[in-house]
Amino acid sequence: MIRVLDPGFYTTVQDRGRFGFRDLGVPVAGVMDEGSAGVANSITGNEPDDALFEVTTTGPQLEFTRETLVAVTGATVPVQLNGSDFPMNIPFQVFRGDILSLGKISEGARSYIAVSGGIKTEPVLGSRSFSKGITPWHVLEEGDELPFGETQLLHFNTAHHWKPAGLDSCLLEAYKGPEFHLPGEEEAGLLSGQPFTVSAKISRMGYRLNETLPANSHSIITSPVMPGTVQYTPGGDLIILMKDCQTTGGYPRILQLSRQSIDVLAQKKRGDQVRFKILPE
Template sequence: MIEVLSSGLYTTIQDLGRYGYRKYGVPLSGVMDGYSAKLANQLLGNTKNCAVLEITLTGPVLKFKKATQIVITGAGFTPTLNYKEIFMNTPVEVPSTSILSFGLPAYGFRGYLAVAGGFKTENVLGSSSFYKGITQEGLLQKGTVLEINPSERSKIKTNALVSVKKTHFIEKNVEVQKGPEFDNLTKSEQRKLQELQFTVTSKSNRMAYLLECPSILTVKEIITAPVQPGTVQITPSGKIMVLMRDAQTTGGYARILQLTEKSINQLAQKRAGDKVGFLFLEY
């Protein structure tokens, strides 16, 4: 059991998402950066859909009431266990009554904490991923005591550090494919999308990343149609909106581009002020 001493900026429980209910308007949800979250579970020998804690910029402070093993991945935090710095990207033994905190990330925006066996929280419509209105909680609350699933696997005995691809966190360009309304843009607007760089605004969250565009793009709205994580839309005020994991299932803005899964994971590590460019892939 783990007690939440302080909650951090935006901490949630997530697994790989709530599949099968999008036709009823239920967002997919799930970890923003699937690359880092899967790595955390993998290093612990957990199954890949085990629920992890997603940490945003400032992490929570957690008190472990029982000994366990953890892995922290994602953004470059300087985590400490009982005030002594611990490594990321490798299994760490956590004795009972330990206190874990995260510090601030030197790079990236989101971190993942996996525990041996995975977090055991309310499972709603086949997923533990927090989404207010579907799950009771939308955010991890101070004072909450988190349960852990009993772990069937044997302890991982390794001190090996996994080398994590740094480009995942610092790569400016995200890979995109053309969206259904790409051809509704003028040729010069299409060129701008390939050449310009866009700035991540502070209005970016688990639903969408809002990017500032140095040149206003205008494209007609559409009859409400399906959208998914990674769909790039143009808002009426000319901003670029990249839908993320908690996005609605349908939307009415033109869908000009679609990010690859790898690129959604990379964008999830960007913070306000970071620059992003689009790298076009062919179908």
């Protein structure tokens, strides 16, 4: 078991997401930065689909009730085991009674803690990703106890030089969305011409940007959306939907981020700048 002594600011359990239920309005959820989460799983000998912790702003304090291997990747964060500093991107052993603490994230927005064997909370609709109204928990709380799988101590690796895509890059590569041509050439030109700033309105559901495009009266009949969809609201706001987003929406979908660019955005926080690069069709 892993006992949550302190949940941190906003810690959840995520895997690669919940697929096949979007026609019931069920969000995909899943890790925001797939690259960093994938590395964490890989270096602890886990499968890509194994569930792990996603940490935001300030990390949790976790007590282990049996031996395993853990690794921390993603946004830069101080890692301590029983009060001693440990490096990121390298798996290390923890024993019964050990306490793992993550401090405040200094660079980036989301860190990942993989536990060898994977976190084994009960899957709901085929996934362990926390989701409001779907899983019994939607965020880690003090006193929670989470089971984890059998440790694969034989298979592990290191990733000394791993750095999340979003720490170095601010480039969001995007395909033209279904309504790219609806706003008009001028607005489309504005998209790739200027930098945009991440606003304070950001969550696992979506990122709103500070700079706006001209207000407009474009709307569409409610239609499906996906993580990575850039919506253009009547007020001119740009909202980039992320993993916990709703399944349908009524705003024009002007761009669709590439998978890698969702990883980049997942590491951005309030005040960070991003630029769009529109990919050829």
